[in-house]
Amino acid sequence: MKKVFSLLICLVILTGCWDRKELNERSIWLATGWDVAEDGGVEISGQIVIPANVQTQGGGGGATGQGFFAISAKGKDVRDALQNMQAKLPREAFFGQRRVIFLGEELAKRGVKDKLDINGRSADVSLRTDIFVIKGGTAKEIITIANPLEKSPVIATLKEHQESGGRGDTAYLNFLTAANRDGITPSIPSIEITKSLEGKAAGKEKSPNPKLLRLAGVSVFDKQLKMKGFLNNEENRNILWVMGFLKKMTITIKDGGGDKSIDLRSIRSKIKPTFDKNGKPSFTVTLTGEGALTENNSGLDVTYADNLRRLEKEFSKQAQDHVQQTINKVQKEYRLDILGLGEILHRHHPNRWKKLKTNWDQTFPGTTITVQAKIKVKQIGMSGPSLLYRESEIKK
Amino acid sequence: MKLSGLQIFWLMYTFQTGNIILLTISPVMKDAKQDVWIAYLIASVLGVLIVYIAVKTALQNPSQTLIVFSKRILGKWLGTVIVLVYLVQWYSVIGNILREFADFTITVLLPRTPSWVLLLTMVLLLVYITYIGGIEGIGRCCEVFGPIIMFSVVMLVIFSMKDFNAANLLPVFTDTGVVPILNGALTPLAFLGESVIMLMLVSFTDKPDKALKGAVWGITLSALTVTIVAVCVLLVFGPDISAKLRHPSFDVTSYISILGFIQNLEIIAVLVWILSVFVKLSLYFFAANYGTAQLFKVKNWRTLIWFTAPLFFCLAMFVPSHSYTFGYMKTYWVYYALPINMAGIPLLLLLVGSIRKKLALAPPGQ
Known part of the structure; x- marks a missing residue:
């Protein structure tokens, strides 16, 4: 009996399998682009790995070609477009490694x-x-642009996003969550095409001045998930700081006597709502940041505690003003709560929120939001005053 | 065929954990939103109560299965009706789980494999373990699978900690209220209540008094594991997204990304689930066969396997109704099986049984 059983089971289990797909039967898909087709459908573009060109092992020479190629097709929806695309793609598309979506x-x-x-x-x-979201362009263009440092440009994009302290690969989940809630409107990071050297025409492929992708701030969406506009990189950082996503940031004070910069690392934000007697909310945003003084072009000797304290005040003031300006711009220009202040009310004052949420889109633009920033300098680097100043010019 | 207390423990743990994690989180999120953890805690307490009652009931007649002692307690006719109620539950749930298994595996793992292959493989495995091993074989299986499941779940929870967002827990209670939370608790309770199968299992334990401890601890630990996973899903995705996903716990595993290279761990989640489903199916399969045999006084219950196995295969394969696939758990399980099979009948048996015992103990004529 046992033998019959074992035989039967072997028959079923060991006879190979329907879904066996070798790697060389698949095209590994890295990024998907969404564009509008002329007929109102979608045009889907994809970036696909060329496996032979991305192998890094095996010594010098060999793989020198482009590590990817781009492909696109139109259709009524995504699957329809993919079906049309498969007609010119010899291998089945595999989406398990898809890391980036371009709109x-x-x-x-x-x-x-x-x-x-x-x-x-x-x-x-x-x-x-x-x-x-691609600022001033289509996904189809973006998807063709190589990066000289990374075999797959998508990895470069992801790294740029993480290195600049943004939301990185949690961006899509953030967008989905915001789209599902009343107290926050969604926003998506944006990206644009630029070139390696500013102000010079980009060279051809393999030139030292190739086309590159650059983060271009954030795009603001309304509740119907239609894009309303962009905020630039600095504004994006300010907003991320308020929302608590920001991981690093450099603040520079413009000063006639020499500019100074601080690299913030430990960055936090606290939003406290208060209510007047009519139940109208107002918010105090407290931003804190700690970091290292990384540039000091003035004659200020930062080994003196007083000077440091003065610097900290200047940095704080600057951060406070800039964030305040950004918030005012969001309130006036877009009138959309991309900061998620409504969610703060929802979480901490749920009963008040029940009354406020129906009219939140109208209430938000007129809400008072006060920003306070506290910046601390923790390290000052390897010199006290700048080495370029004479003893007599140094401010102590 | 004998089960030890430890085997009962792992049996209950494996029987419950995987399936509840995969199937209940989304419906609970729909009702209880960010208060899922309250719903799960309520379900846990009641679930433990159900298993406690079931074992206590069975311990009144520790050497007999439900099929025999229900007749003894309630008389021939009522007893048979009750046994039939349970057989309906066991027979129908096997078809449903088999189908769930094929549907899920095809969706996430083997999109081109025809469902009969998966069903046939699973049914053959069921026949194998029940025919050769019987209940003892299933029990030993669980001693191996249980720790694997526990370890995998703990690991996956640790890996997803990086993506926790504590704000997802707020606001507590105000968005939902008592009724939605209780409503939400029904689904996991209806799954935890499946432990009522202990009515059959107690008679197979070598020391029946150990069964109570093993079963109660198994369910407690399983409920705790499930609650932790539900909270983990809530912390990563928040209530809105989790409620819309069919298997949010699966998506949380595929969301894990540590240092950019510990990724695509969803296969571990699938493994946990398939192990659990296998145990669940084989336990129901055993109960269905053994129960039917005892009811119809078939001498060797194993011969029944040759009739029931094809039946279950056909049930899963050829009953092409969406309501059997997607609506079974939502309606039959929650609104019929939970109040009748899991709560009502065991209580009835316990009450009538203990009254009868007292009457029997009391000297006649008083």
């Missing part, structure tokens, strides 16, 4: 609510993915 500006403006379902339905992609 063309036009598509973002028309709205993404009825476009992105595939990212949550398909089992082989993770919700952990980076997402960008």
